[in-house]
Amino acid sequence: MTDDWPFKRKGYYLRQTSPQRIQRFTCLCCKRHFSTQTFSTSYWQKRPDLIARIVMMVVGCMGNRQMARALGVSPTSIAHHIARLGRHCLLLQADELARIEHLDEIAIDGFESFEWSQYFPFHHNVAVDVASGYFLYHTDSPLRRKGRMTAHQRAHRAVLEAELGRAHPRAVETGVRELLAGVVRGGHAVTIRSDDHRAYPRAIAAVVRKIDHQVTSSRQRRDERNPLWEINVLDLLIRHSTAAHKRETIAWAKRRQASIEKLSIFQVWRNYVKRRREKGGRVTSAMLVGLASRPWRLRDLLRERLFFEKVALSERWQQYYRRHVETRALRVNRAHELTYAF
Structure with missing residues (x-):
């Protein structure tokens, strides 16, 4: 609350947790009531x-x-x-x-997980500053289940898609485009590091002009010499720190x-x-x-x-x-x- 904000004290109320006494106020402009809890992250x-x-x-x-x-x-x-x-x-x-005014090098990736069941995979599209490891931004992209499936699984996927619809085939492109729009500003030149996902060049071309897109194969050894080291570390930490993303988790x-x-x-x-x-x-x-x-x-x-x-x-x-x-x-x-x- 600033000094030039006209308000007056309006009693208090008690609660069981500390601090037990919460001061109440009245705004002299709009006559609305509020308390110190109004500006606390634990309000209500x-x-x-x-x-x-x-x-x-x-x-x-x-x-x-x-x-x-x-x-x-x-x-x-x-x-x-x-x-x-x-x-x-x-x-x-x-x-x-x-x-943050400007970033020189940004690494992007799609962290794959699923919701409800493995028939509903999705990407957390993430961006990180290469120089500092700062986790900049994230978006999401629903996907269609892919990979090896039995005949029964393919049939079940077809039933689900007929009932609930299919994920948009360009969802990753859309998600990455919005990801880059959130971190790339102005007309400054920027370097984008990514793997060889086919949707990334289209998404990058739609957002910025002065750009150096450096592609690293996803099969390259993922050590500190890998240009995608910072984004790989971020993916590792997300999987390590979140129960939902553990392998074979319940x-x-x-x-x-x-x-x-x-x-x-x-x-x-x-x-x-x-x-x-x-x-x-x-x-x-x-x-x-x-x-x-x-x-x-x-x-x-x-x-x-x-x-x-x-x-x-x-x-x-x-x-x-x-x-x-x-x-x-x-x-x-x-x-x-x-x-x-x-």
Whole structure:
């Protein structure tokens, strides 16, 4: 609250968690009431003590039911907390990304996973700054199941596609185009590193002009000498830190929207909290790109509530914030439509 904002105290209310006394105010302009909780990331929460612990559990490769058992709450409560944290991290990352003026080299890739069942694969399209390892942006692209299948599996895929529709054949191109639009600005020359996916040249050509597209075979050894080292490390960390992306897991994502929200939490943690190298100094990717002067703690990540109307989100990230990403296999896909807790 700023000094030139006219308001007055309007009593207080008590709650069970600390701090127990919450001061209330009245705005002298619009006559609306608010409290100190209005500007807190734990606004309208019965258990504000859970939010920081859930952040570390999400990036610590715990499934929702494991978190629920550890914290003594229901899995639904965990899902709601994660959705709110995902929205907060979307706003925070967008606000921070706007401070970056120009990037010289960007690596992109498609991290493949699936929602509901292996008949509904999708890509998390991700972009990283080569110099710092800063996780810049992400979009998603639903895919059609491919690869080796039995005759029964092919028949079942045909039934599902007849009932629910087929993923757009150029979904990856669209997703990567929106990915690059979110990180490449102005007329500056930029180098894009990627593997040899056929959709990438079309997506790159549609976004920028002054560009050097460097292609590395996906079969090349993935060590530090690989030009895609930074994006390969990011893919490894996403798989290592998220229960839904483990090989042969039983905690796979049931909804692509939920996977996006967890990835958004991971993104902010990776950039601002986690060291870039575990055996190196206390340096984060955000420090290397000039967005932070020290590693963040969780209280820095959760220091204040961010408002949707105050942060410029891309059209794709607005869809993520409003929870408009639908899982075709499910009839009910609830959007985020709250009024005061939006």
